Structures are given as C-alpha cells and as structure tokens.
Amino acid sequence: MTIFEFFDNKLTVSSGRDAKALTYRELPSHLSDAFDDFEIEYDEISDASDTELKQYFQRLQNGLPLSSSEKLNSVHSSLRNFCRELAKHEFFVSKVNFSNKRYAHFDVASKVVTIEVEGIETGLRFDDIKEVFENQTTFSAQSAVGKRLRQTFVYLDRSFSTKGLELRNRTFVQSIASLASVIVRSGNFVGTEQKFRNFIAAFAKELSRQVEMGLDATDGDYIQFQRSVNANVKGAAKTRQTILLRKMLQFDPSFLDILGPSVVAASGLTQEAKRLAEMIGSLVESLNEHFSASAGTDLIKPTNKTMGALRSLAKPVKNYSDYKEFISNLYFVFWEGTGNRLKGKIPTSFNDINTLRTDLQHDLDHGKQKKVAAKRKRSSTTFKKYASSSTPRTAAPENFPMLQVGILNQIEKDLHSLIS
Incomplete structure (x- = not known):
C-alpha cells in the first residue's frame, strides 16, 4: 500500500x-x-489459517525467509494437495518424533511422494520437487501410485505402535517410508509390520553406535548412510535405500521371500560381498599381529593357499556349485587354519562354517536316528540363518548372494571381536 x-x-x-x-x-x-x-520478489500464501498467517508475518518481519516446504505448499497442483493430505495422516500425528513446525510433515510426505512418482534416483531439492508438482497438476489420489502411497502410510502407522525414538529425523523417516513403499509394492506386506519395526529399531541402534565410533567404525554402510543424510545431493535417497535393503536382508532373510529376486540386485549384495572380502583380508593380517604378540605365532598361517582362499571370497556366489567352493575356502581359512589355537573361544561364524561344511562333505544319515535328526536340524537352521531357504540343494539362485554377504558380515564382526 x-x-x-x-x-x-x-x-x-x-x-x-x-x-x-x-x-x-x-x-x-x-x-x-x-x-x-x-x-x-514476493511469495503468495494460499490455504493458510489465521494462525499460520500470523506466524508468517512475524517471521518475515524478523527477516526469516520461507522454508522450501513452505514455498512448495504454495504450488498449485493436485499432487501438492495429495501431499498435504498425507501429511495429516495418523502416522505423522502420533508416531513421528518431530514437530510439524514450518510444514515438516509436508516436507517428508512431499519427498516420499516424489520418489514414488519419479523413481528412487530423483533429486529431492526444492527445484526438483517443485518441477514434479508442476508436472503433476492433474494427479489423482485414486491412481495406482496414490493408492500405494496411502497403503504405505497405513503400513507405517501399524508398524509403530507409539512414537518411536528412531523417528526423530526427517530424512530418516523419508528413508524408511520409501523402504516401506517397496514392501507394500510387493503385495506380500500383510503381517510383516512387526518384522519391519524390529529391523528399523535394530538399524537405528547400530547406526547410532557406528556414528559414535567415528574413525573406529567397523561398518562402512552405516557411515555412508549417515553421510547421505547430512548431504542433500542427488542420488542420496538411492544410497540410503540400497543400504537399508541390504541390511534388512541380512537382519531377516525371510524378506527375500516377500520382496522377490529383484531385491538382490537393488540391494547391491555383490558389491558388498567384495567390500567385506577385502575387509576380512585386512582383518586377518591385523588379527595375526594381535595374536602373535601374546602367543608368539600367527592364528591363521598366511600361506599362498590361505591368501588365495581369502581372495576368492569376493567371487559372487550364484549357485550351488559356487556355494560349495565358497564354504570350502571359508572352512580352510577359519576352521582348519586356526587349528586348536582359539582354545574354546571359537566365534559363531567359525562354528557355522564348520556346520555348513559338514553338511556338504559328510552323509548326515549316518548314525543313530536321534543324532541324524539333530544334524539335519542344525544344518538347516544354520543355512536358514543366512538365507531364506532351508537347504542349499533346494535354494533358489537369489538366496546364495544373500547368504554370502550374511556369512562374510558375521565373520567381519567376529574378527573385530577377536582383535579387541
């Protein structure tokens, strides 16, 4: 005026x-x-209550600009309206552990929706989401994507019975919501809510522990995940989802049956097996130095055959034949290679390797009936611990990469424990 x-x-x-x-x-x-x-330059505010208008006025008078989510809220689009609706979902109202100040819930909903519309590799900055909003002015909440997104937030609401301590960061909530969408998309999500909740709790706990360890962190996945949370760059959402998928399969292999074979490629298990194999090779060297300092000898003799077996651990395990070679190499290094030098302190993974090798090399039917049944049960339980199948002979090809990463991951943890 x-x-x-x-x-x-x-x-x-x-x-x-x-x-x-x-x-x-x-x-x-x-x-x-x-x-x-x-x-x-000016921003036009629409559909705001009197309380919100007063907050805007006070903030602008103090020189505080509108946030990206507040600007997105002013975009004329049916997709924007749909995001506003999702932001009022019971999951946001009673389960997330951060306030809705400055459209925080709308911010998360917008990013989850953008990923579902454009794909996991899309950018999540203001200009990226604004363009999607403007391109989806006629978006229908009754579309397949709209229905799936609504199901996703129902699934999240059922998975968390109360406010979760894990749900206090916007980017983390976006990440698990996008992961939940993958589960819902599979069509096999009914009854998996508690398993999903257990995984998220375990992941958040280990993430916090690894970040606190700083330079001493023992799992690079968690450090990479946290870096992607802190850096708002294109591809960060995909990085987080890949890590979450991989960790979820390791936490509970039965998710492979839920998500299907395609999840193996999406989770980057082959690349993770290579990383773990390289880490294990370095840890064996450190373990020998640590062990020889007190025992006067290496724990695992670094022979040419041992070094060759360690290098072969990175080879992708795609079928039963690869699996037999993989287990044989593990057995040579971590069971035969250690002899009796651990004296009753054999790690879990070493025992598991011995159990799996016994299944491959010996006739489990030999012996008394009770012992035969016990052997079969132990072998089946051990295999299923790392894969969703009960036996290697009947396992689908996609089970083997998951088992390879699962065993290597457990070996890495056990080697760290032996060194510490």
Missing part, C-alpha cells in the same frame, strides 16, 4: 544527495525510471 500511495503522490521521500524532490511526480526522470523498473 505504501508503494502505491507514493505513486499517487500522497507520500514524500526524505531528501538525499540525488533526491531533492519530495513526491514521485517531482523525482528526476532517471530516478523515477529506476523506481518503475525495480522488481520486488
């Missing part, structure tokens, strides 16, 4: 070096032209 009153010559300006006139009409032409050409 003040600007228009000045245009109407109802207001005056204080005289200065170049402005000795008092009204707009009396300004020199070069000043009035500059005044006419000056562009003013």
Whole structure:
C-alpha cells in the first residue's frame, strides 16, 4: 500500500544527495525510471489459517525467509494437495518424533511422494520437487501410485505402535517410508509390520553406535548412510535405500521371500560381498599381529593357499556349485587354519562354517536316528540363518548372494571381536 500511495503522490521521500524532490511526480526522470523498473520478489500464501498467517508475518518481519516446504505448499497442483493430505495422516500425528513446525510433515510426505512418482534416483531439492508438482497438476489420489502411497502410510502407522525414538529425523523417516513403499509394492506386506519395526529399531541402534565410533567404525554402510543424510545431493535417497535393503536382508532373510529376486540386485549384495572380502583380508593380517604378540605365532598361517582362499571370497556366489567352493575356502581359512589355537573361544561364524561344511562333505544319515535328526536340524537352521531357504540343494539362485554377504558380515564382526 505504501508503494502505491507514493505513486499517487500522497507520500514524500526524505531528501538525499540525488533526491531533492519530495513526491514521485517531482523525482528526476532517471530516478523515477529506476523506481518503475525495480522488481520486488514476493511469495503468495494460499490455504493458510489465521494462525499460520500470523506466524508468517512475524517471521518475515524478523527477516526469516520461507522454508522450501513452505514455498512448495504454495504450488498449485493436485499432487501438492495429495501431499498435504498425507501429511495429516495418523502416522505423522502420533508416531513421528518431530514437530510439524514450518510444514515438516509436508516436507517428508512431499519427498516420499516424489520418489514414488519419479523413481528412487530423483533429486529431492526444492527445484526438483517443485518441477514434479508442476508436472503433476492433474494427479489423482485414486491412481495406482496414490493408492500405494496411502497403503504405505497405513503400513507405517501399524508398524509403530507409539512414537518411536528412531523417528526423530526427517530424512530418516523419508528413508524408511520409501523402504516401506517397496514392501507394500510387493503385495506380500500383510503381517510383516512387526518384522519391519524390529529391523528399523535394530538399524537405528547400530547406526547410532557406528556414528559414535567415528574413525573406529567397523561398518562402512552405516557411515555412508549417515553421510547421505547430512548431504542433500542427488542420488542420496538411492544410497540410503540400497543400504537399508541390504541390511534388512541380512537382519531377516525371510524378506527375500516377500520382496522377490529383484531385491538382490537393488540391494547391491555383490558389491558388498567384495567390500567385506577385502575387509576380512585386512582383518586377518591385523588379527595375526594381535595374536602373535601374546602367543608368539600367527592364528591363521598366511600361506599362498590361505591368501588365495581369502581372495576368492569376493567371487559372487550364484549357485550351488559356487556355494560349495565358497564354504570350502571359508572352512580352510577359519576352521582348519586356526587349528586348536582359539582354545574354546571359537566365534559363531567359525562354528557355522564348520556346520555348513559338514553338511556338504559328510552323509548326515549316518548314525543313530536321534543324532541324524539333530544334524539335519542344525544344518538347516544354520543355512536358514543366512538365507531364506532351508537347504542349499533346494535354494533358489537369489538366496546364495544373500547368504554370502550374511556369512562374510558375521565373520567381519567376529574378527573385530577377536582383535579387541
């Protein structure tokens, strides 16, 4: 209003070096032209309550600009309306552990929706989401994507019975919501809520522990996950989802049956097996130094055959034949290689390797019936611990990469324990 009153010559300006006139009409032409050409940026607020308008006014008066989510809220789009609806879901109201200040819930919902519409590799910055909103002005909540997103938040609400300590960070909530969407998309999600909740709790706990360890962290996945949370760059959402999928399969192999074979490629298990194999090779060297300092000898003799077996651990395990070779190499290094030098302190993974090797090399039917049954049960339980199948002979190809990473991951943890 003040600007228009000045245009109407109802207001005056204080005289200065170049402005000795008092009204707009009396300004020199070069000043009035500059005044006419000056562009003013502004944000248009729509669908805001009186309380929200007062908050905007107070903030702008104090020089605080609108946040990205507040700007997105002003975009005219059916997809924006759908995100506003999701942001009011019971999951946000009673389960997440952060306030809705400055449209925080809408911010998370917008990013989850953008990923579902555009794919996991999409960018999640303001300009990226704004473009998606503008391209989806006719988005229908009754579309397949709309229905799946609603099911996803129902699934999340059922998975968390109370406010979860894990749900206190926007990016973390976006990540687990996008993961939940993958589970819902499979069509096999009914009854998996508690398993999903258990995994998220375990992941969040280990993430916190690994981050606190800093340079001493023993699992690079968690450090990479945290870095992607801190850096808002394109591809960060995919990084987080890949890590979550991989850790979920390791935490509970039965998720492979739920998500199907394609999850193996999406979780990057082959690359993780290579990383773990390289880490195990370094840890064996460190373990020998640590062990020889007190025992005067290496725990695992570094022979040419041992080094070759360690290098082969990175080879992808794709079928039963690969599996037999993989287990044989593990057995040679971590069972035969250690002899009796651990003296009753054999790690879990070493015992599991021995159990799996026994199943491959010996006739479990030999012996008394009770012992035979016990052997079969132990072998089946051990295999299923790392894969969703009960036996290697009947396992589908996608079970083997998951088992490979699961065993290597357990060996890595056990080697760290032996060194510490």
